[in-house]
Amino acid sequence: MIWYGGDYNPEQWPESVWPDDVRLMRTAGVTLATVGVFSWARIQPAEGEFDFDWLDRVLDLLHGGGIKVCLATATASPPPWATAKYPAMLTQNREGATRWPGSRQHYAPTSPDYRRLAAELVTAIVDRYKDHPAVTMWHVNNEFGCHLTYDYSDRAAAAFRVWLRARYGDIDALNTAWGTWFWSQRYTDFEQIVPPRLAPYSVNPGGLLDFRRFSSDALLDLFRMEKKIIRDAGAPQPVTTNFIGAWPTTDYWAFAAEVDVVSDDCYPDPRDPESFRHAAFARDLMRSLKPGTPWILMEQAPNAVNWRSNNAPKAPGQMTALSMQAVARGADGILFFQWRQAAAGAEKFHSAMLPHAGPETRTYREVAALGAELSTLDLPAPGGEARVAIVFDWHSWWAIDQPDHPAQFDYHAQALGWHNAFHELNVQVDIVRPDGPFDGYALVVAPSLYLLRDADALLAFVAGGGRLLATAFTDVVDEHDRFLPGGFTTRLGPALGVRVVEFAGSLPSDGRAFEWDGESHLTDVLTEELQLAGAEVLARFTPDGAPALTRNSHGKGEAYYLATMTDRAGRLALARHLADRSGVAPVMPDLPYGVEAAARADTVVLINHTPSPVTLPDRTQLAPYAHTIRHPPVR
Incomplete structure (x- = not known):
């Protein structure tokens, strides 16, 4: 069965509209409604006071219409009374300015007041509805880290110090990890440490990396708190929270271990002809976070969104095409934001399953047609389709996304570029953690795996007969963003058969290129000087003839190293070569573009x-x- 539906916000509408909503939902084939995501103010008009009568009627009405409910815990947007009474719930940016209410996600994850109020709200909701026959899933908070990025307040600083004490034990270990003799940053007490606030110049890289880890962990701790309340109350339904593709602030590998079902929000730009490839990356990531388990597309737009500078509508059929892409890549739920288009507020121009113009619209007709088709599908669970894997690591992303490197580049874009190459070849790909497991894969691609905490799994994969491609800026630092003794590529070097000696920023305008597969490919962002340690040179840079692409036998397998970042054509040519050499066939060959x-x-x-x-x-x-x-x- 494939769930079908979307966010339902009945509190925004008079009760007289609700029966019509259920009638039109049934006509559209809706089987699941996400209720209460932003309902805190309606559920709890004041501290200690709860109003559930309206929500009782909503859930009963949906249940009577045969529609199941993914019930939200409503903790994503505290009401005005809460922040007015407890202003310390609010966050501060790195300049020290308060982020005031009037929007959403205006809460500090480490605030004791927020955590207490949120826990009381969740407890009351779960106690009332855990046995309601409509409730089939719990939706915790909403899009952790989306607008709430980092909190630099004194309260966050105190929580950061607690996190650092737990991580390092004593201040000397922290000083060693962060290299604080540099610029006289040596700490003698944890109380001297503050978050990486606005500073005269660059802040300590190890400190910034740990602050990003702490911030992701703080959000995960909120999820764990709410899930524990749900489970302690005896609620048996699965628990999820909606991810946002590959989101920069939140480590979804850690979250995936905690959620019962992975769910995702995905909003590709209809104006971008390559957006379906970007969406495919997000779908493959969601499927890969919990291998063998179907996931849910929790949010997408039925038509145009409201938040780009210029919002293109989806072409006729495009919504269905993108929805079926999610189904094909492992989704057992296709949902939208939202059911009925809002009449007021910041998202009133965001499309909905039921537009303002009503059911006599193309959007609603397409929604109903998709619901009818999905109701007929019964697909097997995903798993085992891919023999190619791409390594994706939030810790490397956090460490790369800092100044003071040989060149600035987007780690996510590099991973996406390699995924796009295999997608263009219609070769199925999984996304994997840097420590594996890599069982069942013939080829693993590790784009710019800068921060390498443990190379054992990758080395064993190659030694056991696998094929590895690593690209520039791989195996450079340890888990603290420090160089290791002996230089670069000290851990993967035995498999790669090369040693990186030096880095150089590179631009296409520099005219440097490498020859591969009979074509010349411009280098971009970065090139590296290599010392060969047994590897065979497959391609050289022009005009100097230095090694650009190498191959080395290691155990039963082989490892490739690309000492630069290349363009689409270069990635495509190398992906084709590696797939062929690894015996990986496309799902279907020779398909037209798109x-x-x-x-x-x-x-x-x-x-x-x-x-x-x-x-x-x-x-x-x-x-x-x-x-x-x-x-x-x-x-």
Whole structure:
């Protein structure tokens, strides 16, 4: 069964509208409504006072209509009475300015007042509804870290010191990890440490890295607090919180271990012709966070959003194409923000399943048609489709996203670029942690794995017969963002057969390139000087002839090293070579541009993501933004 529906905010509408909502939901094939995400002010009008009568009627009405409920804990947006009474709940930016209420996510994760009030709210909600027959899932908070990035207040500073004490034990260990003899930053007491606030110049890299770790952990601790309340109350339903693709502030590998079901919010730009590839990366990440377990697309836009500088609508069929992409890549739930378009507030121009113009609209007709199709699908759980994996690591992202490097670059964009290359070849890809496991993969790609905490799993993968590609700025520092004795690539060096000696910023305008597969590819961002330690040179930089791409046998496998960051054509050529050499076949070969093929177990979904009709190699015709599902033959 595939869940279908979206966020439902009945508190924004008179009660006379609610029965019509349920009627139109049934017509559209809705089976699941997410209720109460931003309902704190309606549920709790004052401290110690709760009003559940309206919510009782909403849940009973949905249940009577055969619609299940993903019930939110409503903790994402504290009401005005809470912040007025407890202003210490509010966060401060690195300049010391308070982030005031009037928006959302205006709370400090480490605030005792917020945590106490949130715990009281969750307890009251769960105690009342844990046995309600409509409630099938719990939705904790909302998009952790989305607008609430980092808190630099004194309260956050105190919590950061507690976190550091637990991590390092004593101040000398912290000083060693952060290298505080530099610039006379030596601490003699944890109480001297403050978050990386506005400073005259660059702050300590190790301190900034740990602050980002602490901030992600603080959000995860909030999730754990709410989940514990739900479980201690005896509620048996699965618990989730909605992720936001590869989000920079929040380590989803850590969150994935805690959620029962992975869910994601994804809003590709309809104006970007490559947005379906970016969306595919997010889908593959969600599927990979809990291997073998279906996930839920918790939010997407039925049509246009409101928050870009210029908001394009989705073309006819485009919403369905992107929805089916999620299904093909492991989703067992397709939901939207939101059911009924808001009449007021910051998101009133955001599209909804039921627009202001009502059901006689293209948006609602497409929503209803998708609901009808999804109701007929019964797909196997995902798992085991990919033989290629791309390493993605939040700690490397946090360490790279700092100044004072040989060149500034976007770690996420590098990982996305390599994923796009395999996606263009219709080669299925999983996203994996840097420490694996790598079982079942023929090829692992590690783009700019700068901060390498443990190389053992990658070394064992290659020695056991796997194929590894590492790219520039890999294996540079330890977990504290410190160089190791002996220089760079000290841990992966035995497998790579090279040693990085020096880094140089590089721009396409520099004219430096490397020859590969009969074509010249411009270098970008960074090039490295290599010393060979047994590796074979496959490509050299022009004009100096220095090694650019190497290959080395290690145990039963082999490891490649690309000493630069290249363009789309370079990534595509190398991805094709590596897939062929690894014996990895595409899900379906020779597809026209913009047609993707994704496998879910032994079922294949083909989707045309272009505004033009296409002809597949077997002469099947696909209309613009149309799809077809190839089930395995019945035996």
